[in-house]
Amino acid sequence: xxxxxxxxxxxxxxxxxLLDYRPYLEKRYHDDFDxxxxxxxxxxxxxxxxxxxxxxxxxxxxAELEADGxxxxxxxxxxxxxxxxSGSLMAPPPxxxxxxxxxxxxxxxxxxxxxxxxxxxxxxxxVFQILLGDVEEAVKEIRRAASAGLKGGLMxxxxxxxxxxxxxxxxxxxxxxxxxxxxxxxxxxxxxxxSPPLGEEPAARAVFMVETTWFSHRALWHLVFGGAxxxxxxxxxxxxxxxxxxxxxxLGMLDYxxxxxVAAATEAGTAEAKFGAGxxxxxxxxxxxxxxxxxxxxxxxxxPHEVPLRDLIGVDKIMWGSxxxxxxxxxxxxxxxxxxxxxxxxxxxxxxMLGGNAARVYGxxxxxxxxxxxxxxxxxxxxxxxxxxxxxxxxxxxFARGASVRVW
Numbered sequence: 306x307x308x309x310x311x312x313x314x315x316x317x318x319x320x321x322x323l324l325d326y327r328p329y330l331e332k333r334y335h336d337d338f339d340x341x342x343x344x345x346x347x348x349x350x351x352x353x354x355x356x357x358x359x360x361x362x363x364x365x366x367x368a369e370l371e372a373d374g375x376x377x378x379x380x381x382x383x384x385x386x387x388x389x390x391s392g393s394l395m396a397p398p399p400x401x402x403x404x405x406x407x408x409x410x411x412x413x414x415x416x417x418x419x420x421x422x423x424x425x426x427x428x429x430x431x432v433f434q435i436l437l438g439d440v441e442e443a444v445k446e447i448r449r450a451a452s453a454g455l456k457g458g459l460m461x462x463x464x465x466x467x468x469x470x471x472x473x474x475x476x477x478x479x480x481x482x483x484x485x486x487x488x489x490x491x492x493x494x495x496x497x498x499x500s501p502p503l504g505e506e507p508a509a510r511a512v513f514m515v516e517t518t519w520f521s522h523r524a525l526w527h528l529v530f531g532g533a534x535x536x537x538x539x540x541x542x543x544x545x546x547x548x549x550x551x552x553x554x555x556l557g558m559l560d561y562x563x564x565x566x567v568a569a570a571t572e573a574g575t576a577e578a579k580f581g582a583g584x585x586x587x588x589x590x591x592x593x594x595x596x597x598x599x600x601x602x603x604x605x606x607x608x609p610h611e612v613p614l615r616d617l618i619g620v621d622k623i624m625w626g627s628x629x630x631x632x633x634x635x636x637x638x639x640x641x642x643x644x645x646x647x648x649x650x651x652x653x654x655x656x657x658m659l660g661g662n663a664a665r666v667y668g669x670x671x672x673x674x675x676x677x678x679x680x681x682x683x684x685x686x687x688x689x690x691x692x693x694x695x696x697x698x699x700x701x702x703x704f705a706r707g708a709s710v711r712v713w
Contacts, residue, residue: 315667320382320384320386326387337388373629376681386434394497456668482536486537497546548611549623607623655685
């Protein structure tokens, strides 16, 4: 047994430089892309800085992750796909007028990502993108992306209030869940993609920070109460960069409502009977059981106050992530972040949360990764040593003072 951990980050981000998406677009969109790209102004400072190439420079990325002790990664999007006003995670749903071109842009990103993952065989699991406004087209793209080797699975867009999309509990999306279950494709829901627009006032930005994870969590109870997991037993859901400390309390709340409404449905004439009608037949098991059977958490930069809740969440459900290359990520202080969170935790549990669980969910080959980790991974003794003082210039929330368990 190696004295080092095999670390797989279940939350990293990447994408092509804007003009580098052009070869991945269908040729019929090239002229439109040239016109659009000529006037597009990138709103993100980090994508204009010298460090922006961390998103697409394969060699630099491998070197920086290895220096941080990480040997493999799950890759979510980060840069601007063609015809999008902003990064796809935060972009508002497309209008009817730009729907077709947005789809073309996402397909271009998925093609680029397949090549980017192929540049580091076995070390990258790319998360491909779809739009929800055309379920038939989404199913086609799921099959195509999966066959192209994108093992990170599907990134599920949000359905924020005002989007005009059916809610995620709608059976409209059953063909998507069925295809993902059939192909063994994980469904990932990343924070930030489900929040409604709030404006640019200082208060709006603060409210966004308070509410954004709650809007992302909605995917869990929508799919649970909507019965998606009962109809599609092979479906797996991963909630990423939404924290993890909220999970035990929310599961308890969901179990309470499930039990209360199912019971009320049998009591005709009561005020709550109509709220539970059909619920037991539609969704089946209690939410906490559905969580145990189908769900996982991409616990990006897991914080010390969340770690003691790991048994309530499920040690086999937790997948640590560095959030590279974001400012809130742990780079270049991943080793310190791991010490800060996991010192004193049994070795087998740390190994599961840092890599074993991600390998199982996303299909990484540990026989390929373990020899590399034996050279660059953080040592067991190192992670076991408590960190008394965070690095002075660290920007990750993992080191934030006064952090506490959130109610959501």
